[in-house]
Amino acid sequence: MNRLFQLADARFTVLLLCLSLAVVIGFLASLSVGPVGIGTLAVLSSLFSDSSDVAVIIAQEIRLPRALLGAAIGATLGISGAAMQGYVRNPLAEPGLIGVSASAALGAVLTIYFGLSTLYIWTLPLGGMVGAAIGVAIMVVIAGRGSSTLTLILAGVAVSTLAGALTSLALNLAPNPFAAVEIIFWLLGSLANRSMEHVWLAGPFMLIGIALVLTVGKPLDALSLGEDTASTLGVNVRGVRMRIIVGVTMAVGAATAVAGAIGFVGLVVPHLLRPLVGHRPSLLLPTSALGGAVLLLFSDVAVRLLSFGPELKLGVFTALVGSPFFLWLVLKLRHQYL
């Protein structure tokens, strides 16, 4: 038995290394791709230059924040999906699907369009987090009562739709001639034209949130045996729930406030990696964070490579990748749940 775990741990280490390498490659690819052709080496040397050359400005002010946000938001979505799926022991829990992202977007939209964020810039991530908190709370209330997958998903669809509709309504009613363009941004998400200000604004909250969620790994292992068993093993179930709620709320709220609601990353990534880590949530959490970063970085590169003229929205691409996967998941689960 002990040897088996050692073997699993060795495999886990290799997996972490591979994923970390993929993150680095994705990060470099994200830095290298854009409408202006600058080589990877030139971009890298530009990052550490203090001249005001065009290439330096493009590397430092446009490409770097985009790559940093891609990695951080991808990690946020991946680990949030893994933690929520582990906690509610339901493979469909994910920030995008159950309305957490959409509620966070609504919170951010309200601070922007009622002028709060122009007065106090920090109200933007705060608004996103308040929105996310409401979304997570609804999820926990519904999932915490031992309800079925169907209830969770239907409630998720209702929350997503309502939050999306309210976001569109706020934009429609605001004296804003750009409503159509911005509804698309908030519903689909994008990393285009973000700046270092967005990194400083959202980055710390995402890091704290991710760190908080990482601490629930071991308790989640115990929780996979059921709440009662976990309690007898000495797991503080309420404490775990609280850490997941606060962590996911902070990370997803801040991520959505600067990049809109990006769907499907949190759903797909844990499912792809779960078989590789032997269905152990404590191993799934860090691997999902890395996997999410990889997926979002490469999606964001693909979006830029595929774009001719107006840029393809990131959320469109992740949905294109995610929806067929989701369909397959539903077909597979049909025999288990319905």
Add this chain to the structure above:
Amino acid sequence: MFIQSTQRFLKICSSFKPKLLFAVIATAALSVAMTEIGMSDQQHTEKPKKIVSTHLCTDQLLLLLSDYDRIASLSFFSHNPSMSAMSDTAKNFPVNHGFAEEIVALDPDLILTSTFGHLSILLLKKLGYRVSIIPVASNLSDIATNIRLVAEAIGEEERGEAIAVSLTSRIDAVSLPDVTMRPLLAIYNQNGFTFGQEALITQLIETAGFRNLGAELGLGIAQHLPLELLLVHQPDALMLGDRNTSAALANELPNHPSLRRRYTDIPRIDMQSHLWICGTPFVADALDYLVEQRIRLSQ
């Protein structure tokens, strides 16, 4: 700030219901009335007495050419000072939103609109209303043509001719000091949109002795200009869009740190967009302003 916004939000919400109710009643009443009477063809020989415009650009041409007592309604954009050069005058007239029902309720003798019209125009034509569709001006000579078209439609040919001739002579009078140097101008509006080929503003910019980056990159009307391309092409002057007063993500982009860092000392041309959005005689003012900026740049 927040309270004001909330109040405005509530006001908009509360104002919605009666309008909706009115619209429903009006539709019902009008559909009955129309099937009974049948819409007769208008007499085109008489000067129209009740004119409705549903497009920002025809709004302004109508205000310039017509007696005010013949104007029944203008488009709701006409009251917006950043879009309409005649918003102050336009505020004396009721607005429409281009809905067929609103316009039918006014029972106009003539409807002026442009090619970016609504579906409602098709409906209004079908109902037998007289509709004049004035094409969007994409170059300077189109403006005089459009002035004459509107003037003819409303029976004010003499006024139209006078305004068209004076506009043409103002445009022809533009003279440039030095045509060997043609500075590169980049338009960068909210959400990163620029104007290129076939846009009226491009001809204005070129007539004033600049080159337009959007046109040189082969972009069309209102297309997205990637921030990186804007930085790489190093324009000699930037024309940023009117700062919109309402909060929106759109205003973030022209303030991106990369622009601030690169172009701290680049000349910025703050042209009021209401002067050039539409092909009206006000483009002559826009042209004068651009020539002034061009001369300032060469000094």
